[in-house]
Amino acid sequence: MDLNQVKQLALNFIEEVWNHQQYDKLDDYLHHDYVDHSLPTALPADRVGLLKWLQATSQSFEHQTLIEDQVTEGNKTILKVKMMMTHIGLWRGIEATGAQVSTTGYRFYRIADGKIIEHWAAIDGNVLETQLKQKVNKGCQIPE
Template structure:
């Protein structure tokens, strides 16, 4: 079960975040999914999650890549340390395109149930990146 859960998370990172694959997203998301790290006012369900990746991140960084550095799993929880990187050729949360290579470091925890994302918690360096880009 642990290795299968880690594979689900790797698949999500590759097919959903990198490739923007809606079919994979739908296959990997439980209808009761809750993003426990969603910002206040943002939809914390499946719609909010795919909106962030496909309407915010991917348009700002069309060459997006996810590099997984480590995964640790226990029971139904998978923790992943990764970097989301790409070239900021579009507006990113109000910051105009810079043409710079950017990286967002991420540590997230996902509860996987029956091969699907049920809950997510995460911390990222996105706020720090936005502050740096805004000063450029």
Template sequence: MAKQLRQIIEEYYEVVWNEQKLDQAHHFLSPTINFRGSLGMKVEGINGFCDYAKMLFGAFSNLYHVIEDVVVEGDKAAVRLVYTGSHTGKLFGFEPTGNRIRYSGACFFKFENDKIVDAWVLGDLNVLYGQLTASDH
């Protein structure tokens, strides 16, 4: 089961996040997904998840997730990630800077029937916000 969940996680990040194919989200997410994003927002359901992802894609046009570690135990998994991208759109009160961003985070997943039913992302927001306010020069 651990190998199967690891593969689901890898495909989820590659397809949904890195390729930005939100129309494929239903292959990975339960219709009743509870998702807590690294920016402090909580959404429910696939539509709520897709709205959150679109907001991030609008702020970071080339957002990319690199998996550093995956630990699976039973129906749960923990993933350590590095997020990169360019700040090309407004995010909360931060106007686009064009800055290249890079920050670390982790996501904790719970699965049912090979679908993600719960995801809680914790990102290093201090590092991210510092990059959104700093001059690139």
């Protein structure tokens, strides 16, 4: 694959699978030897674990991943992402608040045979938790 194809593969994966929850397209994007280095330890580090994570995330949040920057070299690409989310279900013990929250981070993909073979992510979930707890723990509000 050339650099533009590597870049576009990652962008399309984010848009179709993450943003539009088209889980039936996982096989279009994931190599049969796919390894996800960013999943919670309770999940297998493969396509099954990724699917479970995608489904759990979508039960807790309506989410949209925006790409802020991307650098691609050879068969690797890294994306700086911003995730815009609405809290619609239980997450980290916090019942749905309807709050709109956001976080930023990075996703790194390695490509082999035209598909994603490895993924690493650094997404700040603690920022989300802090934002949600602030929404929940406001207490009584006195009008100004």
